[in-house]
Amino acid sequence: MGALDGLLVVSLEQAVAAPFASSRLADAGARVIKIERPEGDFSRNYDHVVNGDSAYFVWLNRGKESIAMDLSQSEEIRLLLSMLKTADVLIENFKPGSLAKLGIEVAELRKENPKLISCSISGYGSHGDWSKMKAYDLLIQAETGMSSITGSADAPGRVGVSVADIAAGMYSWSAILEALIARGISGNGRHIEVSLFDALADWMAVPLLWYDYGGKAPERVGLSHPSICPYGAFKTADGKTLLLSIQNEREWKRFCADILADEAIAELYPDNSIRLKNRDEIDSLVAETLGKMTHADAAAKLKKAEIAYGTLNDLQGFSSHSELRRAKISSPDFEIQIPAPPAICDKKPLETLGRVPELNQHGEAIRAEFAETVSLKED
Numbered sequence: 001m002g003a004l005d006g007l008l009v010v011s012l013e014q015a016v017a018a019p020f021a022s023s024r025l026a027d028a029g030a031r032v033i034k035i036e037r038p039e040g041d042f043s044r045n046y047d048h049v050v051n052g053d054s055a056y057f058v059w060l061n062r063g064k065e066s067i068a069m070d071l072s073q074s075e076e077i078r079l080l081l082s083m084l085k086t087a088d089v090l091i092e093n094f095k096p097g098s099l100a101k102l103g104i105e106v107a108e109l110r111k112e113n114p115k116l117i118s119c120s121i122s123g124y125g126s127h128g129d130w131s132k133m134k135a136y137d138l139l140i141q142a143e144t145g146m147s148s149i150t151g152s153a154d155a156p157g158r159v160g161v162s163v164a165d166i167a168a169g170m171y172s173w174s175a176i177l178e179a180l181i182a183r184g185i186s187g188n189g190r191h192i193e194v195s196l197f198d199a200l201a202d203w204m205a206v207p208l209l210w211y212d213y214g215g216k217a218p219e220r221v222g223l224s225h226p227s228i229c230p231y232g233a234f235k236t237a238d239g240k241t242l243l244l245s246i247q248n249e250r251e252w253k254r255f256c257a258d259i260l261a262d263e264a265i266a267e268l269y270p271d272n273s274i275r276l277k278n279r280d281e282i283d284s285l286v287a288e289t290l291g292k293m294t295h296a297d298a299a300a301k302l303k304k305a306e307i308a309y310g311t312l313n314d315l316q317g318f319s320s321h322s323e324l325r326r327a328k329i330s331s332p333d334f335e336i337q338i339p340a341p342p343a344i345c346d347k348k349p350l351e352t353l354g355r356v357p358e359l360n361q362h363g364e365a366i367r368a369e370f371a372e373t374v375s376l377k378e379d
Helices: 019-025 057-058 074-084 106-110 135-142 163-186 196-203 205-214 250-257 264-268 270-279 277-290 295-304 315-319 365-377
Strands: 010-011 030-038 066-070 089-092 116-121 191-195 233-234 241-245 308-311 326-332 335-338
Touching: 010 019, 010 074, 019 057, 019 066, 019 089, 019 116, 019 163, 030 196, 057 335, 066 191, 066 365, 074 365, 089 163, 106 116, 106 191, 116 163, 135 163, 163 196, 163 315, 191 196, 196 295, 233 277, 241 295, 250 264, 250 295, 270 277, 295 308
Parallel strands: 010 030, 010 089, 030 066, 089 116, 116 191
Antiparallel strands: 233 241, 241 308, 326 335
């Protein structure tokens, strides 16, 4: 049994942020009804790399029921309202104001269903001029300044996954769980708003504090660190890339003695602020030393010296990583493996997740269930 067994989640969702939140509720045992347009969630066609299905769709829609609905039709609105009379959670990431245009007001929903928790996800919130702006992930990365501190010294870059969408989905998920706890105390639901901009703004707190109170922004330094030295990527003799990080002076002294084989270097550059001012010299010393070792030899010495290090893996390296836990999910035609949910409760990791639904796979059954609810209430 899951922690959220018995809860009904109705999600008017598309793309990434809302499906992320609802998929985690589904993992925990909630029944999630995914309402799609008649043509389906457009993320179904982002790509076709997972045996013909979209990677994002497979990742974010396991364990859900799918119903296709044309919400421009009044009978479909009645069916939706029937679901919401008994729902525990409503999630939506349509354009701000879309529900109101459909004649659905959250405050009115809670008059009939006081326990309802609703969560609206948008690009820039529900008020002001920016609320009308389209907000795709890269645009949010750019607007929050994330792109300005990502990439190499020569050019800004994009984080390689949809971090704004994922961040908004994570904050929505945690806010919904918080609301469920509060409801257990008060008996009442609440309305939650999460924007992609606010979610990524929180992740940008440290660079912003640097600028607002330190007067400068962190530099783009690629795989190095703007405020720690040595910290970065170095080539070994066999052409592999090894990353290392020195976090304190004890590590620095061990590194100089055991790896650089010269304790005097630790005295020459005794603290991080001095090393930062002499980053080029430090990096040159490290690169020269590691460049004479194979990756295996360098890793063995760093491990023995208790220096933090890692390997710059490509996706092949990640896919075969010994620490990668996987969980099985199924779609109508095949079974695949994805990274397992990170949280392990009572030493029991989730190893099997719900299947990925076909478009409108559960539509007939859902319509029959909630049409009956409507009839009973009308009688």
